[in-house]
Amino acid sequence: MTTLESLHHPGRLVGPLWAVAVGHGPPLVLLHGNAESHRVFDRLVPLLAPRMTLVGLDSRGHGRSPRGTGELRISRMADDVADVMAELDLAGVPILGFSDGGNIALDLAARHPGLAGPLIVVGANLDPSGLTPATKLMTDLEHVACRSASRFVPGLGWRVERLALMATDPAIDPAELQAVTQPVLVVVGERDVIRPEHTDLIVAALPDAELLRIPRVGHMIPIDAAPQLALAVQGLLRRADRSPGPVAGLHAAR
Template sequence: MFGYEPAYVLCGDARIACYDVGHGAPLVLLHGNGEDSGYWSQQIPEFTRFYRVIAVDSRGHGRSESGTQKLSFERMVNDLKIVLNEKGITSAHILGFSDGGNLAIKFALTYPQCVDKLILNGANVEMLRGVKAHIQLPVYSAYALTSLLGCFSKHAARKRDVLGLMVHPYGVSMDDLNRITMPTLIIVGEHDMIRSSQTREMAKHLPDCRVAVFRDGDHFVAAKQPSRFNRTVIEFLLGR
């Protein structure tokens, strides 16, 4: 896939696929809902000039197995910790996109000692208030439909569980962000599906945070504006 082959780490009842490329300080990449590490195909070649990149397919996504239990951010946090332990990584920079950004927040709150710098691309804390209605309401409808079809189809049940990550709160409040003290960068597009009010409130609660808004960008700025995105990330990580 996208020129790289994964290794697999056994995390409880599921094998989790991860791509380990490059050398240097570790940089973990976490993709969005319903995607896989292929989303980072325009980032990995550039980032590996400076960092050892660990791109992880979240449980139930890409080449990673779902396991037998319900998908949750708590379970994916545990998976990520096991992957890092298996790789001998005690701390890393973490870049998360969309649901991967939410996972990065949850991981930073659970294991703050394991995160050097945090980059949140299109992440949110609140579901309905944080995401624009024309995006979030169809997600609720699709979740309801796949919940019904999931009684008859394993494929629909898996889709339901993945969509559920975008429907149910993931156990983080705005006040929790006050505990994330490592340097943090929020990247959003000018026309992101994340409400600008949500981004501003998140930045207000994060003690050491800067925000980069990509002009004319939407939610997928890493894919659509890769040169600017990569430069912004690397300059932040290098402290420039």
């Protein structure tokens, strides 16, 4: 069994994914977004690492994780996280997922009951219709253009795959979220690329969820609103340790 201590800088490959740990205290798993790595959470490190061990995972084909074989899908990436959490003995540990990482966290919790602890999902969507019309149009156009160009420029294949994760994925049925019974905090920016009504759908579909909309912020919350996100993490984990009720100090809304 790989230990968290062995993952401190520079990290190592655990099963299919590159993993790195920083900090001291109870663990929190971090799942990044599309075309990123665990480094997207760098601004959270000084805010949370003194109180907890942050375990950053690079998704398949991202950061330092190998691409592997087969189709790149959110569901498969969630299965990768399940494998790593089992290897690291992290069952029941809270997960913070941003963007595609939030999608992965929801898919993981729905299909692997009991593995994930409380969830903080930031800028997540259940399917491509959750994107704002302008964002979806730009994504679809770029996906089609890159897919066509990749026939002549093979190096564009990686871009086509990552765009497909937004253009055709994820595919999570809201009914599946009934299996996610742990506390969930859904976080979005006031100017996010996720449609507000789609975020409301996610919150309504989860048995124990609260919503935090951060004013004057877009999609890149871990970078642009790290202090607010750190407070959200701490608030949810305090609530999960006590009993169901409002997240302390977050002005959450249903």
